[in-house]
Amino acid sequence: MQPTQQQIDFCMECGICTGSCPVSRITAEFSPRQMLKRAMVEPQADPGLHRQFWSCLTCGRCSERCPADIDFPEFNRQYRIKARNRGVLPLESHHGIFQSISDLQTRPIRQQRTGWADQSGKFTTDRGEYFYFVGCLPFFDVTFRYLDISSTETARNVLKLLNKIGITPVISNDERCCGHDALWNGDEALFVKLARLNIEIISASGAKIVLFSCPEGYFTFKNHYPAYFGELPFDVMHVTELLAKKLPGMGNAFVSNDLTSQDLVSEDSMIMDISSISKELDNMDGPVFSGESCIVTYHDPCRLGRGAGIYDAPRQLLQNIPGTQLVEMERNRENSMCCGTSAWIECSGCSKQMQIERLYEAARTGASIIITACPKCRIHLACALKSSELAIRVVDIFSYLGSRSNLIPKSEH
Numbered sequence: 010m011q012p013t014q015q016q017i018d019f020c021m022e023c024g025i026c027t028g029s030c031p032v033s034r035i036t037a038e039f040s041p042r043q044m045l046k047r048a049m050v051e052p053q054a055d056p057g058l059h060r061q062f063w064s065c066l067t068c069g070r071c072s073e074r075c076p077a078d079i080d081f082p083e084f085n086r087q088y089r090i091k092a093r094n095r096g097v098l099p100l101e102s103h104h105g106i107f108q109s110i111s112d113l114q115t116r117p118i119r120q121q122r123t124g125w126a127d128q129s130g131k132f133t134t135d136r137g138e139y140f141y142f143v144g145c146l147p148f149f150d151v152t153f154r155y156l157d158i159s160s161t162e163t164a165r166n167v168l169k170l171l172n173k174i175g176i177t178p179v180i181s182n183d184e185r186c187c188g189h190d191a192l193w194n195g196d197e198a199l200f201v202k203l204a205r206l207n208i209e210i211i212s213a214s215g216a217k218i219v220l221f222s223c224p225e226g227y228f229t230f231k232n233h234y235p236a237y238f239g240e241l242p243f244d245v246m247h248v249t250e251l252l253a254k255k256l257p258g259m260g261n262a263f264v265s266n267d268l269t270s271q272d273l274v275s276e277d278s279m280i281m282d283i284s285s286i287s288k289e290l291d292n293m294d295g296p297v298f299s300g301e302s303c304i305v306t307y308h309d310p311c312r313l314g315r316g317a318g319i320y321d322a323p324r325q326l327l328q329n330i331p332g333t334q335l336v337e338m339e340r341n342r343e344n345s346m347c348c349g350t351s352a353w354i355e356c357s358g359c360s361k362q363m364q365i366e367r368l369y370e371a372a373r374t375g376a377s378i379i380i381t382a383c384p385k386c387r388i389h390l391a392c393a394l395k396s397s398e399l400a401i402r403v404v405d406i407f408s409y410l411g412s413r414s415n416l417i418p419k420s421e422h
Contacts, residue, residue, distance in 0.1 A: 012045065012079050019077040020045055026071035026081065031347055032064060035359045039064055041071045041081045048088060062088050063099040063355050067193060068347035069315040089195030099194060099354035103152060107190060107353045110148055114185040115202040122147055122182045125161040130168040131177045140216035140243070141167065141178035142207075142230075144223040145186055149384060156391050158403075160384050166411030167222045167248055173414055174255040179214045187226040189312075192233060193352040204234055212242050222248045222407055224313035224383045231317065247313065249382055249406065253322035257329055304334045305409070306376040308367070308390070309345035310383035323382050323406055330413050336374045338367075346370070348386040349393075364393035372401050382406045 012020070020026075026041040027033045033040055039061060047059055067082040075081070092098075101108055114120075125147060126132050132141070141164075149160035171178055188203035211219055221227035230245045307327060313319050320342045327335045340346045346367050349360035368390060371379040379401055381387050390403045 012077075012084065016077040016079050017045065020075075020079060023076065025074050025076065026079075029070050029074045031068065031070065031349075031363055032066060032359060035362055036064070041065070044085065044088075045079070045081070048084075059092075060097065062092055064359075066311075066347045066349070066351050068311040068351070070311075070344070070347070073315050073343050086193055086195075089193065090197050091195075093195035100356075102350065102353045102356040106152060107145070107148070108194065108196075110145070111186045111188070111191050111199060111203065115199065115206070120182050120184075122184060123180050125164055126168055126180055129165040130172040132168060132180045133177060134179065134181060136215040137177060137179040138215075138217050139171070139176050139178040140211050140214050140219045141171065141180050142184060142187070142211075142219050142221050142223075142226055143180060144184075144221070144226045144384075146223070146384060149388065153388055153392075156388065156395070158387065158391055160388075163222055163384060163405045163407050166407040167220075169411050170248070170252060170256075170407065170414060171220070174252070178220065179216055181210055181214065183210045185210070187223075187229045188233075189225040189229040190352040192229065194354060200233075201237060204229075204237060208234070208238060208241065216243050219243050219245045220248050220251060221245065222382075222384075224310045224317065224319075225385070228312040228316045247317070247319055247322070247382075249313075249322040249326060250319060252410070253325045256326065302332050302334055303378065304336060304374075304376045305378045305380050306336050306338050306371050306374045307341070307406075308338070308348070308371070308379055308381040308386060309342060310381060310386050311345075311347050311351070313382055314345055315343055323380075326406065326410060327380065330410070333413075336376055338370050338374055340370065348381075348383070348389040350389060351385075360389070361393055361396075364389055365397060368394055368397060368399055368401065372399050377401060378409070379403050380406050380409055 020042055024042060030039065030041055044059075044061055044065065047061075062085055065081070065085050067085055069082050071081045072079060089099075122143060123132070123134060143164050146160040146164050153160070168178070168180075185203045185206045187207065188200035191197075191199040191203060219230065221230070224247070227245060227247045230241070234241055305327060307323060309315075309320060324335060327333055338345075347363065348367065349363035350356045368379070377400070379390065381390070381403065382405065384405065387403050387405050394401070394403060
């Protein structure tokens with residue numbers, strides 16, 4: 010997106026973006042307005058070679074408040090392609106493992122992506138109306154084992170909740186990374202390869218609706234897939250939207266908080282591989298599965314909130330759970346704070362400071378749990394939590410909902 014001259018002129022006289030930017034608050038020399046100035050106003054500058062384009066979180070908080078209606082994240086994304094083409098690359102987090110995984114998935118490889126689902130509920134690997142796009146959750150499990158959290162716990166609970174509302178989704182071993190990170194890493198060619206494979210795989214399943222538990226996958230399919238490939242042969246929906254529509258009308262959709270973690274493990278009628286999450290739940294302080302009322306606060310992911318405009322559905326789901334009191338942080342909804350890093354690049358001291366600040370903001374609400382609908386937000390905040398002394402924990406929304414839903418009878422897929 011190239012800003013118009015009128016937008017540029019207005020931008021140079023403003024500064025709201027800099028005051029809104031979480032990076033600018035910590036790194037004084039960073040400014041969204043200065044990025045645009047270097048790219049559009051100073052023709053002698055080389056915007057493709059300026060590292061500041063990689064420091065931007067692309068969280069969209071600046072654009073949310075911009076009176077000139079400049080889409081800074083999209084503007085930044087286009088210049089990142091230019092930077093990569095000129096050999097100016099971002100600093101990759103975790104030794105570049107996720108960039109390597111994405112690249113491998115463009116090749117004719119054989120994957121085992123559905124193992125987590127074998128004892129979790131009903132699904133098919135063939136054809137169906139709904140396709141659950143699991144994303145990179147299985148890879149997160151391996152990489153972030155040291156954080157004592159399980160990302161496939163999220164997927165298991167999504168499957169459980171989908172079964173509850175009568176949906177037996179397609180889950181595919183052939184699914185690829187959605188390409189979000191490649192696109193925001195400036196690697197347009199890699200994104201196109203991944204996206205093309207995903208469209209072919211989903212189309213072959215006959216699915217009419219693709220469901221996402223990951224905000225980045227949903228945002229990418231909803232916005233960038235059509236931009237590159239035209240109208241898709243299926244609709245896309247975030248799981249919180251679907252559950253918010255279906256669960257409240259099903260009577261007693263949730264049980265009150267009188268279950269213990271031991272109850273969940275020993276209940277004969279439940280089929281769920283709990284081994285990977287029992288350690289996490291047992292180590293949690295506070296009333297996660299106790300009979301006490303549970304005070305929680307919700308962290309809006311950037312791509313789900315400002316990116317896709319989904320604010321109400323997650324909150325409606327949490328408010329429908331007996332014994333759960335939802336309290337808001339000072340910065341919420343369109344003003345929510347980013348978790349500190351994006352697309353597995355440029356994780357820095359600035360990122361950590363933002364994460365710690367967000368955790369303390371959550372703690373000030375009196376909540377014992379900070380809930381998010383993004384697996385990356387959960388990972389980043391859980392990582393920062395390890396270096397703090399806060400008595401709060403980070404839980405994904407589907408695990409929270411799943412732990413309180415009525416237990417599902419055994420069934421065969």
